Amino acid sequence: MKRFSILILTALFLIPLCLQGRDQVRAEEIIVLIDNGQPVDFRDVEIVGILDFTGVDDRRLVRDSRSFWGFLNQGSRVYECRVRVPVRFIDCVFQDDVLAYYNDRNRDVLNVVFYENVTFEGCRFMGKAHFKYVKFLRNAEFANTSYRDEALFKYTEFSGPVDFSRSRFEGEANFKYVKFPNAARFEDAVFRREANFKFATVDTDADFRNAEFRGEANFKYTKFFGSAFFNGGSFYRLANFKYTKFSEKPDFDETEFAGSTDFKYTKVQGRTWKHFR
Structure with missing residues (x-):
């Protein structure tokens, strides 16, 4: 009985420690x-x-x-x-x-x-994540992060490679006007609301393989100067590539377009999109 009481007291002592996190x-x-x-x-x-x-x-x-x-x-x-x-x-x-x-x-x-x-x-942002106009003079690593609210990277300047792979955006993901001078990694990312890359520029490779776009995917006026990978991705609402420019043929193999698409005035290697469909 005494031993049983000691075990109970020990368990009661450990419960608060477990709850503290x-x-x-x-x-x-x-x-x-x-x-x-x-x-x-x-x-x-x-x-x-x-x-x-x-x-x-x-x-x-x-x-x-x-x-x-x-x-x-x-x-x-x-x-x-x-x-x-x-x-x-x-x-x-x-x-x-x-x-x-x-x-x-x-x-x-x-x-x-x-x-x-x-x-x-691997971080979780429970509030806003505002990096508007920020300058990253070296590498920026945001892999496997989750954003409950707005992720604001509008006008952000990156100098090295950027990694948002496996990240989850519950609010709007705003990368409007961003210049990516090196690789931009968004493979396996999930965008629950609008993914806004309007007027963004990617100087090397852009990797959106297996990305999931639940809201509008806005790549209007975006310029891709390297390879652009969207293979295996899913677009559930508007996939907006109007006026987008690709220096190389983009990879849309096994990509699901469940919503509407807009490739009007899209250019691939200087030619209209219809030549590459």
């Missing part, structure tokens, strides 16, 4: 690491609070248009917020927004520049 890190602690010049490296932790990279101390004014528009009380100041250390998150959960861009209505605009490699591998 992963360790928690406050978002502001990460900004402190960056300000102190220390690498950011976390695995299997939960980030609590809004992680705002525009809050770093290292910033400089890059443009001030207030002087010209001052008499109208308009214009803005644009700041560059510089993150000079490697940033690495593996299998982490971000409970709140992750922000690397800020605009307070034509006053101050804050854009983040990452000088070293940035990794968000």
Whole structure:
């Protein structure tokens, strides 16, 4: 009986430990690491609070248009917020927004520049993920990530290869006007809402093999200067390739088009799409 009681007490002690889950890190602690010049490296932790990279101390004014528009009380100041250390998150959960861009209505605009490699591998973004206008001067790794809200990468500048393979986008995935100077990997990605790559440019290979587009796939005016792989993919709504330009013949082998398609004015190697159907 005594032994049985000890087992019960031990089990009751262990239950709270099991329920605690992963360790928690406050978002502001990460900004402190960056300000102190220390690498950011976390695995299997939960980030609590809004992680705002525009809050770093290292910033400089890059443009001030207030002087010209001052008499109208308009214009803005644009700041560059510089993150000079490697940033690495593996299998982490971000409970709140992750922000690397800020605009307070034509006053101050804050854009983040990452000088070293940035990794968000296997992470879950429970809030917004805003990387609009961000500059990644080295590699950017977002493989196997999931986004519950909007994933905003509009006007983002990448310098190295970009990996979003096996990622899941529950909200809009906005890559409008993005320039991919190296390989862009989106194979096995799932887009539950609109996947917006309008006006994007891919200088080398674009890999969308086995990708699933549940909302509109918007590749209008997109330019592919390398190989473009869509084989094995699924388009459940509008597959919009209007005005898209392919420098090489794209691969649509075993691709499912369950919704409507628009290849009007699409060009492949300088010729209209109908020559390659």
